[in-house]
Amino acid sequence: MDFIPVNEPLLNGNEKKYLCECIDTGWISSEGPFVKQFEEKMSATAGRKYGIAVANGTAALEVAMQAIGIEEGDEVIMPSFTIISCAMAVTKLGAKPVLIDSDPDTWNMNVEEIEAKITTRTKAILVVHLYGLPVEMDKVLELAEKYHLKVVEDAAEMHGQTYKGRPCGSFGDISTFSFYPNKHITTGEGGMVVTDDEELAEKCQMIRNLCFRKDVRYVHDMISDNYRFTNLQAAVGLAQLERLDEFIAKKRKMGRFYTERLSDIKGIRLPVPTTDYADNIYWVYGIVLEPERNLTNREITKLLADEGIGTRTFFWCMHEQPVYKKVGLFAGETYPNAEYLARRGFYIPSGLALTEEQMERVVIQIRRMMKKINGSC
Numbered sequence: 001m002d003f004i005p006v007n008e009p010l011l012n013g014n015e016k017k018y019l020c021e022c023i024d025t026g027w028i029s030s031e032g033p034f035v036k037q038f039e040e041k042m043s044a045t046a047g048r049k050y051g052i053a054v055a056n057g058t059a060a061l062e063v064a065m066q067a068i069g070i071e072e073g074d075e076v077i078m079p080s081f082t083i084i085s086c087a088m089a090v091t092k093l094g095a096k097p098v099l100i101d102s103d104p105d106t107w108n109m110n111v112e113e114i115e116a117k118i119t120t121r122t123k124a125i126l127v128v129h130l131y132g133l134p135v136e137m138d139k140v141l142e143l144a145e146k147y148h149l150k151v152v153e154d155a156a157e158m159h160g161q162t163y164k165g166r167p168c169g170s171f172g173d174i175s176t177f178s179f180y181p182n183k184h185i186t187t188g189e190g191g192m193v194v195t196d197d198e199e200l201a202e203k204c205q206m207i208r209n210l211c212f213r214k215d216v217r218y219v220h221d222m223i224s225d226n227y228r229f230t231n232l233q234a235a236v237g238l239a240q241l242e243r244l245d246e247f248i249a250k251k252r253k254m255g256r257f258y259t260e261r262l263s264d265i266k267g268i269r270l271p272v273p274t275t276d277y278a279d280n281i282y283w284v285y286g287i288v289l290e291p292e293r294n295l296t297n298r299e300i301t302k303l304l305a306d307e308g309i310g311t312r313t314f315f316w317c318m319h320e321q322p323v324y325k326k327v328g329l330f331a332g333e334t335y336p337n338a339e340y341l342a343r344r345g346f347y348i349p350s351g352l353a354l355t356e357e358q359m360e361r362v363v364i365q366i367r368r369m370m371k372k373i374n375g376s377c
Helices: 015-025 033-045 057-067 084-091 137-147 198-208 231-241 244-262 297-306 336-344 356-375
Strands: 050-054 075-079 096-100 122-128 150-154 174-178 191-195 285-289 345-348
Touching (some): 050 057, 050 198, 050 231, 057 150, 057 174, 057 191, 075 084, 137 150, 244 356, 297 356, 336 345
Parallel strands (some): 075 122, 122 150
Antiparallel strands (some): 050 191, 285 345
16 A cells, blocks of 8 residues: 655646756756746735745745844744744844744634733744634734834745735735745745845845845855755746646645545544635645544554554644753743644645545545544543
């Protein structure tokens, strides 16, 4: 029986054609023409004026934080339940992440808790849209205006998603995307910073490229890394972007398929299909085990792997990360909803190359496993 991976990208469009063009012309570095084309089309898709392609999604966050002026002593409000890249982009600059608990239904940061965490040192709010539904942006933007804060929007998982009809990636001062293979648009590795602010865009372009001065190439007034993005990556990304609407439709079809076949199973919570501000885009199809089931996500993902089904556990909370505990960060802090999701949440195969036959196999195994688990409760 073949193993069903948790994700497999779909690369049967113009990817090969555009890559061959890179090879035939010799343009394989960050100087190639596909980079500019991809930046322009991706930023337009996100409803932004400027796009700066970078090496990966982590790089995009780091470039964005440096560009808006985050520095030592500043505080950035962000969710505890997210990938560590978000916290790293803050701590690498000597600033402090100030954490927010999760909404148990949407799995995003609970925006009602933000205002109480704002201090005189707060410089920005980092919004992270998770797994398929966007954060409630109205409250975030209202607070940012009230307290004169920057807003950084991490839309890594939201290619093509909207909030009240407006593209995710178009909110706040600056937004970021990732193009890792499990994203709707992939370039293998890769990321992008998008903004409407010309000055911020110019800063990002400089930070991306070792902070070379414009007037003299090998002279530097600031320190940064090499975050450049290649023409080869951009060629793949451009081909992927041509099919974004098709990919979104396929993801939502997968979401409906799983929901219809799993909704009657006791002991699990499925993704919220819609809110008053967005329909779920199902970047991945997440499942959360109910509290009465004496089972963790790590245990059930191991059981499913034994049956040939690939899965991933949800993110681990920032306040419980060993690397931050070692330096005394977040000591004594607790975020119960985030902790619960981190221990009980996992997602099942939902890559764009997944077939209906494979999804049927996933459903059969989950139903069989949960029947056994429920019978033992």
